[in-house]
Amino acid sequence: MFAFLNKNDPAETTTPAIDPQRIPAHVAIIMDGNGRWAKARHLPRIAGHKEGMNTVKKVTIAASDLGVKVLTLYAFSTENWKRPTDEVNYLMQLPVSFFDTFVPDLVKNNVQVQVMGYTDKLPAKTQKAVNDAIADTKDCDGMILNFALNYGSRSEIVSGIQAIAAQVQAGELAVTDIDEATVDQALMTAPLAPYHDPDLLIRTSGEERISNFLLWQIAYSELVFTDVKWPDFTATTLKACIADYQSRDRRFGGL
Numbered sequence: 001m002f003a004f005l006n007k008n009d010p011a012e013t014t015t016p017a018i019d020p021q022r023i024p025a026h027v028a029i030i031m032d033g034n035g036r037w038a039k040a041r042h043l044p045r046i047a048g049h050k051e052g053m054n055t056v057k058k059v060t061i062a063a064s065d066l067g068v069k070v071l072t073l074y075a076f077s078t079e080n081w082k083r084p085t086d087e088v089n090y091l092m093q094l095p096v097s098f099f100d101t102f103v104p105d106l107v108k109n110n111v112q113v114q115v116m117g118y119t120d121k122l123p124a125k126t127q128k129a130v131n132d133a134i135a136d137t138k139d140c141d142g143m144i145l146n147f148a149l150n151y152g153s154r155s156e157i158v159s160g161i162q163a164i165a166a167q168v169q170a171g172e173l174a175v176t177d178i179d180e181a182t183v184d185q186a187l188m189t190a191p192l193a194p195y196h197d198p199d200l201l202i203r204t205s206g207e208e209r210i211s212n213f214l215l216w217q218i219a220y221s222e223l224v225f226t227d228v229k230w231p232d233f234t235a236t237t238l239k240a241c242i243a244d245y246q247s248r249d250r251r252f253g254g255l
């Protein structure tokens with residue numbers, strides 16, 4: 001079901017062998033450990049977030065080069081608003097910094113940006129940076145880089161139920177016609193079809209929790225937990241996680 005990597009090789013010094021024919025189509029990552037990375041170096045937490053953004057750039061290109069179809073990154077949860085104001089303010093300018101420096105590389109690598117979450121609640125500058133990047137990469141038909149931004153799975157499911165109920169109330173949908181596909185189409189991952197469900201979910205920094213991320217979508221996902229902190233995560237770490245994924249015998253509930 002899930003495994004914990006890096007018991008013996010935390011630095012991932014060896015490049016694992018992976019089968020290029022069995023790359024997971026959709027990889028989702030909970031990018032944890034940025035604050036602890038900074039604390040271990042006697043740096044402010046925002047230094048960890050800044051280094052974490054550099055890792056986003058490196059891992060985006062690595063995933064695209066490996067042939068991943070969708071890379072979903074949990075950048076900011078609905079619960080993160082509880083953090084200190086100065087940290088939230090710093091985090092909210094990261095999408096601006098990211099796109100100021102990285103959109104040309106995204107286009108060069110044919111990467112399309114998508115964003116899911118309650119983005120209307122974000123600061124105007126953050127929303128503009130996100131909307132500009134989506135517009136600038138809309139013609140790219142390579143890997144989709146999907147940021148979860150002000151996202152929470154339970155809220156997403158409630159919003160989806162409300163949308164389905166409105167369809168029934170409007171006479172557009174019969175209750176007996178509601179099925180799993182109806183729910184898939186009502187969730188924020190609908191635009192990722194046919195890759196709306198992650199094949200592989202990675203969480204960094206040793207925590208073994210899902211933390212309200214893609215709860216419906218990970219029903220059959222392989223879960224890999226690594227103790228590597230996100231700022232230390234590299235293309236080699238990604239390959240090690242994919243090698244672990246490829247070592248699994250996925251049954252989707254069957255024998």
Ligand SMILES: CCc1cc(N2CCCCCC2)n2ncc(-c3ccc(F)cc3)c2n1
Nearest residue numbers: 031049052053075076091094095098130147
């Ligand atoms: C808004 C919070 C946040 C935090 C953050 N961190 C800090 C915490 C996680 C580690 C990665 C670095 N990053 N890194 C990229 C983005 C980003 C988000 C949307 C977008 F369209 C483009 C880039 C980002 N956003």
